[in-house]
Amino acid sequence: MTRRPRLTVFGTGYLGTAHAACLASLGFEVLGVDVDAARARALQAGTLPFYEPGLEPLLRAGLRAGRLAFTTSYPAAAEFGDVHFICVGTPQRPGSGGADLTQFESCFAGLAPLLRRPCLVVGKSTVPPGTAAAYGQRLPGAAPAGTGAELAWNPEFLREGHAVADTLRPDRIIAGVWSVRAEATLREVYAEPLAAGVPFLVTDPLTAELVKVAANAFLATKISFINAMAEVCEVTGADVLGLADALGRDPRIGGAGLRPGLGFGGGCLPKDIRALAARAAELGAGQALSFLHEIDAINLRRRTRLVDLAREAADGRLDGRRVGVLGVAFKPGSDDIRDSPALEVAARIRALGARVAVFDPAAMDRAGQVHPDLDYRGSVLGAARDADVLLLLTEWPEFAAADPMVLAKTVARRAIVDARHALDAAAWRDCGWDYRAPGRPGHPPGTPGAAAGRPAIVPRHDLGPRDAEVACLAGAI
Numbered sequence: 359m360t361r362r363p364r365l366t367v368f369g370t371g372y373l374g375t376a377h378a379a380c381l382a383s384l385g386f387e388v389l390g391v392d393v394d395a396a397r398a399r400a401l402q403a404g405t406l407p408f409y410e411p412g413l414e415p416l417l418r419a420g421l422r423a424g425r426l427a428f429t430t431s432y433p434a435a436a437e438f439g440d441v442h443f444i445c446v447g448t449p450q451r452p453g454s455g456g457a458d459l460t461q462f463e464s465c466f467a468g469l470a471p472l473l474r475r476p477c478l479v480v481g482k483s484t485v486p487p488g489t490a491a492a493y494g495q496r497l498p499g500a501a502p503a504g505t506g507a508e509l510a511w512n513p514e515f516l517r518e519g520h521a522v523a524d525t526l527r528p529d530r531i532i533a534g535v536w537s538v539r540a541e542a543t544l545r546e547v548y549a550e551p552l553a554a555g556v557p558f559l560v561t562d563p564l565t566a567e568l569v570k571v572a573a574n575a576f577l578a579t580k581i582s583f584i585n586a587m588a589e590v591c592e593v594t595g596a597d598v599l600g601l602a603d604a605l606g607r608d609p610r611i612g613g614a615g616l617r618p619g620l621g622f623g624g625g626c627l628p629k630d631i632r633a634l635a636a637r638a639a640e641l642g643a644g645q646a647l648s649f650l651h652e653i654d655a656i657n658l659r660r661r662t663r664l665v666d667l668a669r670e671a672a673d674g675r676l677d678g679r680r681v682g683v684l685g686v687a688f689k690p691g692s693d694d695i696r697d698s699p700a701l702e703v704a705a706r707i708r709a710l711g712a713r714v715a716v717f718d719p720a721a722m723d724r725a726g727q728v729h730p731d732l733d734y735r736g737s738v739l740g741a742a743r744d745a746d747v748l749l750l751l752t753e754w755p756e757f758a759a760a761d762p763m764v765l766a767k768t769v770a771r772r773a774i775v776d777a778r779h780a781l782d783a784a785a786w787r788d789c790g791w792d793y794r795a796p797g798r799p800g801h802p803p804g805t806p807g808a809a810a811g812r813p814a815i816v817p818r819h820d821l822g823p824r825d826a827e828v829a830c831l832a833g834a835i
């Protein structure tokens with residue numbers, strides 16, 4: 359192959375669209391493929407069907423340059439591509455913990471019989487162990503190109519909200535290959551990040567697919583570990599923020615992924631740990647990963663705890679109360695509400711009889727489709743108006759910047775539950791708020807602990823000490 363390989367990307371969700379647009383920005387000709395015609399049309403028109411900072415300009419630049427296009431046609435894609443990336447979704451199978459590989463199977467079954475010349479099919483979707491081996495065996499028999507069509511596995515570690523940076527400059531590139539030819543092709547595709555020093559780890563496809571699910575299982579374990587410690591803090595009176603900061607400073611532990619709060623959600627971590635545990639059990643290694651059930655349980659308990667904290671802050675009952683909710687996305691920087699802890703808490707509180715007013719900078723349209731029973735407002739102030747209790751459930755930066763004095767004039771009662779530890783507790787308490795946060799000692803206003811509500815060790819990620827009185831005066835309207 360003397361010219362640069364032409365690339366196709368099957369599946370245009372967060373992963374596939376970011377991959378396609380980023381590779382086009384590196385100078386490749388890229389064809390994105392989706393079975394959803396409306397989605398392909400929107401992308402071809404330069405419109406991103408989801409929120410992802412920085413991705414739309416890259417999409418438009420690729421389209422303008424004529425290097426990026428979208429289609430629903432598998433024959434066109436097979437004809438076009440030398441390297442075919444499969445980025446389709448692998449959601450949780452309804453009624454079980456296992457992964458639903460229907461989309462992957464249908465993509466493979468549609469593409470393989472059309473592959474007439476040498477090419478590389480690269481799995482990027484997150485799949486349970488054993489998937490790469492099964493498809494690697496099937497490919498030469500299913501493709502007219504025979505052994506000229508080869509499978510590789512190249513998992514993706516991008517985080518929603520950081521998709522562009524994580525794709526262009528990942529921490530590492532994992533090349534799961536069975537041949538030198540496949541390795542050389544992936545080196546060519548990733549020549550730019552490799553030249554910039556991104557580590558390129560060559561392994562077999564079986565290990566590569568496991569790296570991805572093991573990484574997500576580890577991240578989930580870390581988050582649930584600190585949230586389990588938050589539970590211990592709640593019964594001992596210790597402060598989980600100070601604890602997390604002290605733990606994270608040990609380089610063997612590290613502070614990233616050690617933020618306590620409402621736990622993990624989204625389209626990846628929850629379903630990936632369940633799929634990994636389910637496949638391990640099928641393979642006879644269920645005991646090795648049985649701890650993942652506990653990781654899941656700890657995570658889900660956080661949501662219940664938050665509802666309890668909201669009830670306590672609302673004077674013991676939620677029925678008939680007005681509750682203001684800040685954030686329904688599963689994390690800031692995203693409009694994704696799949697398995698969102700924030701949205702689940704809001705919906706549970708609504709189901710308990712409260713009137714729930716919600717604001718989220720990006721996720722309200724999606725949330726409204728699933729939960730039309732919540733009252734969607736256009737701003738933080740709108741969600742806070744006349745609230746008996748305010749809940750910060752997703753840590754968007756604009757929520758951390760909200761002024762406690764301004765909000766105090768909007769709400770019915772100064773009660774806030776900060777599920778994500780995004781606020782300066784002392785500043786809010788000094789402005790008269792009953793501030794509560796999971797895993798942190800409570801110091802209702804007016805009690806001796808109120809002014810001393812800061813953790814003994816000020817966490818690095820905290821907003822830092824702030825002269826609350828000055829802030830209150832400056833923010834007063």
Ligand code: UGA
Binds near residue numbers: 577
């Ligand atoms: C996650 C992984 O971080 C990516 O590496 C992986 O590629 C991706 O899944 C995937 O499998 O596609 P993502 O789901 O976008 O990425 O989000 P994260 O930033 O990892 O956050 C996941 C959840 O954990 C969020 O709900 C977040 O609020 C929560 N979280 C994260 C915490 O509660 N504490 C933390 O310290 C970190």
